Amino acid sequence: MLKEEYFFVRILAALIPGIVFFYLVSGDHMISVLGTVYFLLYLTICLLNIFYKKLNAYRFKGYTGLLIYLLFFFLGGLLTFMNKEELKPDYFTKKTVDYLKVMVNSEPVFSKGILRLKVKIISGYLENKPVKLSGQILLSIKTDSFKPLKLRYGDELFILAKYSAVEPPYNPGEFNFKQWLAIQNIYEQAFINQNQFIKTGRNTGNPMLRFAINWREQQVIKYRKYIKNDEAFAVASTLILGYRADLSAETLSAYAKTGTIHALSVSGSHVAIIFFALDFLLVFLDKQKALKIFKFMLICTLIWIYALITGLSPSVVRAAIMITIFIIAKTFAQNKNSYNILAFAAFCQLIYQPFLIWDPGFQLSYLSVFGLLYLQPKIYNWIYLENTWLNKIWELTALSIAAQLATFPLCVYYFHQFPVYFLLGNLFISLPLMIIMVLGIVILLPFSGKLTPLFEWIIVTTNQVLKWIAGLPYATFSSWWITLPGLILLSLSLAFFVYAMAKYNKTFLFAAMLTFIIYQSVLSYDRYKAARQQKIIFFTLRKNYAAAFIQGYQAILLTDLNHDDQTFHFSVKPALDQLQVSHISIMHLKTDTIISNFIFQNQQIIFHGYKILIIDESWNNKKVQAAGKFNAIWLTGNTTFKIENLPEEIQYENIILDATNKDYKIERFKKNEYNYKARLQILKKNPAYLVQSTE
Structure with missing residues (x-):
């Protein structure tokens, strides 16, 4: 070629x-x-x-x-x-102003009394004089339950010019929210109350985007009117319209464990279903060139109408652009090489927004399509079946294997799990997904409400079957953490193996085996280190305390969090998963405990020779009766006890302040840091304190 x-x-x-x-x-x-x-x-x-x-x-x-x-x-x-907006000369952090004039640049998201929205800075005001500014901010507004707050895309607001840099992840394994916002050109955030902004009454957003968002809201209202089952409504709104309704944790887990979570993200697969359905229905227009051009224009128009219905969400727009370019090239270009067309689509999008290269959705979309183009025909040719229905089933199976193989290393890297029954899950959901997509769009048309009971039944049944599959033994390999070098080795090994099988090349097969052996050697070394690890992690939290005492694959977690708390799953568990901890014993500081090499008694902790003295509210107005040498003293519960009152018999190397202490107390310690004969470890807006070895 x-x-x-x-x-x-x-x-x-x-x-x-x-x-x-x-x-x-x-x-x-x-x-x-x-x-x-x-x-x-x-x-x-x-x-x-x-x-x-x-x-x-x-x-x-x-x-x-x-x-x-x-x-x-x-x-x-x-x-x-x-x-990169922060490099522009008029970026808002480079100038001093009193007020910021901003425009709501995204659809507001409400959760637990907080309204979060991205705002674009239009200008600033210093002593009532306008100042040209640029940039974006993530704005969080604490809402008043008695007075609902209504903000829409394009609304113009005045806010105080008080903001702070987006915080980095403080705990090991924690989601890097700062990096995720940075690829969207957002580096600052602001927190205000509902009465701390002024709405001008103007709407200066893009009219097309505003129309699309409003149109989607109308379709969501229709779904809410027709669909009685809350879970079915949430799935339909998310799957078809891209409206992030409140899906239950059980349903989300079922889709994740069966490898069908992609069905809940309106993206390339959904747009592809619409394209293939339209292409099949309009196949009679392929007979003449003029009719073929009309077919192209009609399909493109209908795909972009669907994109409008979904509120022009970034993932759908990306998929629509990719498929539009694909159709144009297939219809008009002499060079119909699919890989070149796919690369052209990616090239066009990266020219417009180069930061998309860091977006997991962008990466997985193109890898998935590449897998379908390159792998699916080769996998399909492995088996020849004369029976039409068996052949269709094998075709769908080959499709699922191809997409999963292409995205497998990246999915493990980002989501730390692999669904064992992905073939069963994807094979099952293929037909219901197509029916749900078609019925879901048809129901939005006038006089189609009678189809709603069937539509609702299909969704409920699909959810039940997926939950059953997710409940099967060993449904998923979870807590599978790989590093960037591990990702590269796994990807290379898989790529070499696929190419070797496709071309029957022994050299590449040997390279695949060698790379995989190196990857397994790295994993084995990591497991060896994990089995011998002895460390303590004092986690940085917002209001709670947590400290993990880790020995091998087991950990004792002293915390006031429950295992169901969002903070536990967001800030604590990822670190333990990353360290391959498989058994966690959750305890709190109110109960004495003696387990193996861990002793907690009389406000003292001894873990493999590392000694900690705990000072909490029980020390208030009491005489100290402890003595000895400690590696650290741990202040918790916002105790009023003054560290200066510790007797000279108590010696310590570190002072640990967790997030249960009030801000004014932490500030006092910061100001007097040089007066203490110990290192100050503040577990609030600082990296977690890690004791690597306790021996």
Whole structure:
């Protein structure tokens, strides 16, 4: 096959490393340097083409190719810096203002009394004089239950110019919320009460996006009117409209454990279902070129109408763009190489928004489609079946295996689990998903409400079957943590193996086995370290306390959290999962405990020779009766006891303040830090305190 057929694949191979490299290398003045380098490369390539014959440039084809690669590599860097808002001269943190004029730039999300929304800064005001500003903020508004707050996309607000940087993850394994917002160009956040902003009454948002969001709200109201079962309503709204309704934890877990969680995210698969359904229904238009063009325009129009119904959510827009480009290329382009078309779609999206390269949805979408293009035909050809229905079942099975294989390493890296029964789950949900998608859209049409009972029954039955599959023994490998080197090794091993099986190449098969052995060796070494580990983690929380005493695969967790608490699952459990802890004993500081090498008695903890003295509210107005040498004293419960009153017989190396202590007390310790003969460990807005070895 000619190299020209892979033109966009080749330039994408240069553009992506450029985006990644220059995203990690920041600098205010690099954009001018990059611009100069890019211009010189572009000028050189143009001159080589103009004077191609005079210079006999064919002799330097290799160097010309290298120049083209460099051109797109630096283009990636240039796009990165041009899209990084914090580097702009008028970025709002670089100027001092009293007030900010902002526009609601996303659909507000309400949860537990807090309304969260992304706002775009229009301008600032200093002493009532306007100041040109740019940037975005994540705004959290504490709402009043007696006075419901109604904000929509495009609403214009005035808020105080009080904000802070988005906090990084403080505990090991914790979700990096700061990084997730950074790829959306948001680096600051603000917290206000409901009475601390002024709504101007103007709506300055994009009219098309505002129309799409309002239209989706109307469709959600229709679903709420027709569908009586709350769980069916939540699934229908999420699956078809992309409206994040309150799905129960049980249902979410069932979809995750069966490998069908993708069905709940309106994305490429949903748009693909609509495309294939329309392509099948309009197949009679393929007979003439004029009718084929009409078919293309009709399908594109209907796909974008569906995107409008979903509120033009980013994942749907991404999928719609990808499929639109795919249809255009298939309809008009002479070069119908699917990989080149897929690369062209990715190229167009990255030119517009280079930070998409960090988006897991973007990565998984393109990997999944690549798996369908490359792997599915090869897997399907493994078995030949004459029976039509068995052949269809095998075709769907091959489809599921291909998509799962292509995305397997990345799914494990991001979600730390692998569904064992993904074949059964995906094979089962394939047909119901198509019916749910078609019926769900039909019900939104006038005079189609009579189909609602059937629609609701299909969703409820689908959920019940998926819950049954999720309840089967060994339904999922959970808490599977791999590092970035592990991801690279696993991906290489899988890629080598797939290519070796496709081309019957022994060299690549050997490379796959060798890479997998290296990967398994790394895993074995990690398991060996985990089996011998002895460490203590004092977690950084907002209002609670938690300390894990880890020995091998077991941990004793002293905390005032329950295992059902969101804080436990968000801030504590990921760290224990990452350390391969399989058994957690949850206890609190009110009960004395003696287990193996862990002793908690008389306000003292001894763990493999590491001694901790606990000072809590029980010490208030009491005489100290402890003595000895401690590795740390742990202040908790906002005790009024003053550390200065400790007798000289008590010696200590560290002072640990957890988040149960009030802010004013923590500030007092910070101011007097130099007066203490110990290191101060504050477990609030600081990294967790880790004692690596207790011996």
